[in-house]
Amino acid sequence: MGGDKYLAKKPIVSLENINMSIDDHQILKNVSLELEEGKFYTMLGPSGSGKTSILRVIAGFSQPTSGEVLFNGEKINNIPPNKRKLNTIFQDYALFPHLNVFENIAFGLKLQQKSKAEIEDRVQQILKMVQLTGLEERDINELSGGQKQRVSIARSLVLNPRMLLLDEPLSALDAKLRKEMQYELRELQQRLGITFLFITHDQEEALAMSDFIFVINAGEILQSGTPVDIYDEPINHFVADFIGQSNIVPGIMVKDFLVNFVGKDFECADAGMRPNEQVEIVLRPEDLDITSVDQGKLTVRVDSQIFRGDFYEIIAYDEDDNEWQIQSTNSVEDDAVVGINFDPEDIHVMRYGEKEQDFDARLETYED
Numbered sequence: 001m002g003g004d005k006y007l008a009k010k011p012i013v014s015l016e017n018i019n020m021s022i023d024d025h026q027i028l029k030n031v032s033l034e035l036e037e038g039k040f041y042t043m044l045g046p047s048g049s050g051k052t053s054i055l056r057v058i059a060g061f062s063q064p065t066s067g068e069v070l071f072n073g074e075k076i077n078n079i080p081p082n083k084r085k086l087n088t089i090f091q092d093y094a095l096f097p098h099l100n101v102f103e104n105i106a107f108g109l110k111l112q113q114k115s116k117a118e119i120e121d122r123v124q125q126i127l128k129m130v131q132l133t134g135l136e137e138r139d140i141n142e143l144s145g146g147q148k149q150r151v152s153i154a155r156s157l158v159l160n161p162r163m164l165l166l167d168e169p170l171s172a173l174d175a176k177l178r179k180e181m182q183y184e185l186r187e188l189q190q191r192l193g194i195t196f197l198f199i200t201h202d203q204e205e206a207l208a209m210s211d212f213i214f215v216i217n218a219g220e221i222l223q224s225g226t227p228v229d230i231y232d233e234p235i236n237h238f239v240a241d242f243i244g245q246s247n248i249v250p251g252i253m254v255k256d257f258l259v260n261f262v263g264k265d266f267e268c269a270d271a272g273m274r275p276n277e278q279v280e281i282v283l284r285p286e287d288l289d290i291t292s293v294d295q296g297k298l299t300v301r302v303d304s305q306i307f308r309g310d311f312y313e314i315i316a317y318d319e320d321d322n323e324w325q326i327q328s329t330n331s332v333e334d335d336a337v338v339g340i341n342f343d344p345e346d347i348h349v350m351r352y353g354e355k356e357q358d359f360d361a362r363l364e365t366y367e368d
């Protein structure tokens with residue numbers, strides 16, 4: 001899914017069937033992706049899933065075992081990192097503490113032996129872009145977190161990259177500053193119009209910041225799409241569980257648009273499954289309402305609840321012992337037996353362990 005939505009424009013960077021092994025350990029498995037001009041892309045996945053490895057392949061710090069890295073349609077596998085029109089920003093920003101803001105930003109241009117006048121001009125231009133004019137002489141350790149982030153981006157931008165690769169740049173920050181920087185980074189990307197490829201293991205961050213997300217696990221892209229696509233239509237258990245909170249229960253297809261779970265048939269909006277196929281059902285906690293037993297589509301027993309500020313998060317169990325998380329504006333007593341209601345359109349049906357290619361193929365067959 002999603003893949004076809006962004007084929008219309010020519011990608012700046014593409015990966016085609018990238019595999020990478022280190023000491024018999026396969027780190028990347030058949031990774032393909034395309035990155036277009038001017039978008040904010042995120043690679044989202046748990047620790048060790050291969051996000052940094054993909055970024056390193058794009059940047060040229062790692063060589064894939066097989067597969068092609070393309071820049072504007074041309075193979076760049078053998079082009080060294082400093083000759084690629086990409087710049088990487090690391091978690092700690094790697095700023096030089098003994099140099100001031102101007103000198104940090106000018107560093108790459110000095111290495112390229114540009115004239116003093118050209119350096120002055122270019123740095124001033126970039127300072128304006130990242131809104132740091134006036135801070136040229138400031139020491140790096142006298143800057144706020146947000147300003148440091150902007151200096152590190154400015155230091156990359158001064159070299160005119162087509163794309164910035166950002167490896168978990170916000171992960172060391174406390175929650176409040178992190179939120180502010182998310183906003184700042186997103187705003188900066190939109191203003192500059194440069195493609196960002198951002199890495200995070202934080203799903204909320206990915207949903208909030210990105211135009212397009214690649215969900216990575218065990219060296220594979222499990223799903224790619226807009227934040228809304230991925231949240232509303234996760235293709236498998238891993239994605240549904242990793243992105244937001246989900247109730248996932250086993251079910252079986254009765255026929256098209258009818259699925260059975262917890263012993264009852266329910267209409268559902270999903271497509272392309274065969275009768276009797278084993279499936280999994282996703283219902284998000286915010287899509288469930290607590291009601292009386294006679295009015296409810298399912299009956300559950302409340303186990304516990306936590307007050308979350310604007311709602312109660314209720315944990316309950318159905319007769320098959322499936323756990324249900326429900327967001328409710330009202331508190332409910334422990335052990336109360338209640339009904340839960342939901343809109344059939346919010347029932348999302350998945351195949352266990354499905355991969356994105358199979359999902360796309362199934363959808364195509366169905367649409368034909």
Ligand SMILES: Nc1ncnc2c1ncn2[C@@H]1O[C@H](COP(=O)(O)OP(=O)(O)OP(=O)(O)O)[C@@H](O)[C@H]1O
Pocket residue numbers: 022027045046047048049050051052053054201
């Ligand atoms: N040089 C290496 N030698 C051996 N194994 C490696 C090497 N680099 C990465 N790996 C392994 O490859 C897998 C993917 O690592 P990678 O750093 O790409 O994951 P990640 O998703 O970026 O994780 P994190 O969020 O923790 O940084 C891990 O299992 C890691 O241990």
